[in-house]
Amino acid sequence: MKVGVVTFPGSLDDVDAQRAVGIAGHEAVALWHGDEDLRGVDAVVLPGGFSYGDYLRCGAISRFAPIMTRVIESAGKGLPVLGICNGFQILTESHLLPGALIRNDHRKFICRDQLLRIENNRTPFTSAYSEGQEVTIVLKNGEGGYVADEHTLDLLEGEGRVVARYLEVNPNGSMRDIAGVCNERGNVVGLMPHPEHAVESLTGPGTDGLGFFTSLAESVFA
């Protein structure tokens, strides 16, 4: 599969995401924020980092980048889109995902190997996991506190749209320990931890993150 990885000015993890896509057996396609062409990709990853310097609000400026018009349009037609960290923030600012991400409640940047539970394995990015599987994935964020109103949180839980939840510690004050959510259709997934940093045992806590990228093939051939 061809998986597009968008680079915004200030993206940090685009190259790692491209690498993870390759290790998972797909072809990574570099996409530029200023382009309006998705170059025929089968899925899109919005990587982590500090796009546009986090000016105004994290993801607020990126959301209006020319490529995002295409991403939003295609996501509406079912294109699988994964937003990691800053990518998750861009997806909430785009209203492709509900809620928002605010500064960590403890006000410090956090970087740790985080235990998660995969609660929804019916998305194009989580089908390689079993429901309830516990995985360790790198988390690094300053503004990762997931917030939404009670009604939205109940709706997400009721529809099984909490994709991943923090276990053992809540690292950033996220409501109901939410680490990742998906849209109603399930094709758009936002995740605060970084699976692209957990695909090789040499440079991460393990390879638990690889499933986010191998899932794509399984969901297509399923």
Next chain:
Amino acid sequence: MARVVVDVMPKPEILDPQGKAVLGALPRLGFHGVADVRQGKRFELTIEGEITEEILAEVDKMAETLLSNPVIEDYEVHVEAHSVAEVAAEEGR
């Protein structure tokens, strides 16, 4: 040139870690009696020409679309004669 100000504040139910940090710092500096601090943003928009109802409606749209995130923030649009810099200059700061 006319000026329109947009004030953006975190919604009351949204945690404001920055405001909390400021609140914690005040007593350490000897300032007492502050019960709460909420930190927001102020945008000063310099408008070409006169301010009309249409312009205010347009600014309202800007505030809703870009300047604030309605999921976590409230905003208020108002016309103001002076910028913060002009007021500070007048008071000799």
